[in-house]
Amino acid sequence: MTCAPSDGDGGPAGGKLPTGRPRLLLVGNFGNVPGRVIRDRDPRRDQTGAVGGIGEDGPVLCALAPSGAGWVARALDDAGTPTGPVTVLPDRAALQEFAASTAPGVRWLWDATTSVYPPLLAAGIRVDRVHDVTLTERILLGRESRHAEPSAAAAVYARRHGLPVPDDPVAEVAPAVEPGLFMAEPSAPSRPEADWDPLDVLAEAFRSQAERSAGENALRLLIAAESASALAAAEMGAAGLPLRASVHDRQLTDLLGARPPAGVRPPKLAQLAAGITEAFGYPVNPDSAVDLRSAFQRAGFDISTTRSWVIKDLDHPAVPEVLEYKELSRLFTANGWNWLDEWVRGDRFHAEYLPGGVVTGRWAARGGGGLQIPKLARRAVLAEPGHVFVAADAAQLEPRVLAAISGDPALLAVSADEDLYTALADDGFGGDRAHAKVAMLGAMYGATTGESGRLLPVLRRRYPVAMATVEQAAHRGEQGGVVRSVLGRTSPPPSASWRATVLAGSLPDAGRGEQARAREVARAWGRFTRNFVVQGSAADWAAVWLSGVRREIAAVPGAELVFFQHDELLVHVPAGSADVVAELVVGAADEAKRLVFPGSPVSTPVRPVVVECYADAK
């Protein structure tokens, strides 16, 4: 990588992607001003130094906080020191005017994107960049093996001033008198933070976070990507995923019969339930696992669960109807008419996305199962007139990530192939792709038994470095240690009860039961940490990818991110822009590879497809 100043933008190779504006979103969340370009061999730092587009006279940071009925804002320099007066923004118009007047590329600073950004979006204000104190604090505290508080900025401020930390359970004092004893309302908890200057709180939290991440480029990249992801998440939640309600309704009616009144099974389910009762000869409620299990047990089958893959092998007349009932009942309850009513408005599905909501760094979603849209419902995810989806996923991301973080030469060689599993199969599994895939998944998830457990020795022989990486991660977990993703997200330490159980098993007088229990919980935590390094690093890559895509498509009129699920995304785009957006998506993936795995020969290919229906994307 060269260090020429003009080469520092970290953009896709060859500069063939039209940008028309400086790339400035992704990194440099902390203190960078134009002209102060820092260079070394770490391309993440090149990228950090390459932040441009900040107006010479504009603020580096603009802190924004709700205040009373309106907002307050204040410019800060790159050290987090206020450089201007507090601006009071009493109403929406003032906020809009203020936002429009800020320099292009200003980095906003606020407490939590999930609470601050939606009202801005509702007022028609979009921002390019932000430093999200709460998400950053979660990452930093995790690294320091501490827990995050609900309002991070206030907590950081309190600690620095030796004040009680708001909402900190440890600091809460038990009430002297039991509530209700005097028939009085329990007094509202005092909230000293209500009197603090919200902009001071933000500035100080920023300074603390800047200090604590000083010099750690990977961590700063993660913080930048996490903050940018939060913007994308809020925008996606507001925009919604195009979903044609009438199409989904028709599918439901075809499969379940007419929509029933509340509390009643749809016709098809009622019919199947009646058939099941008939097959057993007495009433059996297929919605009740207890009922169903005892029914099969009475019929002579020794089963401990009624999971479909267990049921399907039983030789009993009720089996086909039970299986069909389970499938359709799932559709009815999880993605039926109620779901449509509750989560789809104006032919758009609105979930709330929570970046960093999963300990590994993956997103979580609240509402409507936003990250578990079943294949069938994807048939109703249709682009609007004149539009298409650019759908892209990172093929076999996790094994590629394992190759990158471990540096295993053989696995890296395999990752050069478009279909990693086929290459893997040819490399050691006699061409058997299914076996190769099962083995690799088992290695990353910690399988011990069955087919995938049996195949582990093959992997260990072929890819000793990669296997040692995951096995070491598992070992650390079993010992109660923590592990990190490639950019530095840290796994939580095990709970006190975990430690107690493991300790109990190690004592000289431990019984067999205690020993076995200790072994099992230790192994389970080892499986978690084993997977954490892979899943977490994949999430790091994906966050950087998403951030890049968001930054790039901002220049494409009408293009909007409408879905992101761990390693895949959907951009809803005017048909004429599909090709250019597809190219941007690929470019962002290349950029993510370079930033997250600098110098690694690993390949993390994405293959965008242009579709009108999400179900056709795969």
Added chain:
DNA sequence: TCAAATGGCGCC
């Protein structure tokens, strides 16, 4: 009677 736990299953 209500909240928490469980069983099951969709997604990655």
Added chain:
DNA sequence: AAAGGGCGCCATTTGA
């Protein structure tokens, strides 16, 4: 092919 990682959601069951 088999039951290993991460989630959210629903209906039912359990337990205080």
